[in-house]
Amino acid sequence: MSSTENASAKPAFYTVAEVARLLRVDAATIYRAIRDDAFPAIRVRTRYVIPATAVQRLAEQAADGGGCVDVAAMAAQRRLERDVARLSERSERGRR
Numbered sequence: 001m002s003s004t005e006n007a008s009a010k011p012a013f014y015t016v017a018e019v020a021r022l023l024r025v026d027a028a029t030i031y032r033a034i035r036d037d038a039f040p041a042i043r044v045r046t047r048y049v050i051p052a053t054a055v056q057r058l059a060e061q062a063a064d065g066g067g068c069v070d071v072a073a074m075a076a077q078r079r080l081e082r083d084v085a086r087l088s089e090r091s092e093r094g095r096r
Helices: 003-008 016-023 027-035 052-065 071-095
Strands: 013-015 042-044 047-051
Touching: 013 016, 013 052, 016 027, 016 047, 016 052, 027 047, 027 071, 047 052
Parallel strands: none
Antiparallel strands: 013 047, 042 047
16 A cells, blocks of 8 residues: 555544544533543543544444434443443342
8 A cells, every 4th residue: 555545544543632632622612522431532641632534433422313423421321331230240249
């Protein structure tokens, strides 16, 4: 693959700074959302990278739904699902 093809290829991952620029928010906002489990990211040692497909999926949800995609609500839903799963596991272990 030539360097011209590499330059025009879409990235598989974005840095936090790149996503912040794309979304026109401060990088601290993205870091908070990641920490609150409201934004998808992969941690590689001390750095985070964000899958380009995740950013695209959020944009598509907003465009398809014709409204606002609330990542805080998504995070709350994920936390609730995780808590329910934990309680369910504890309950199962207690029955055995």
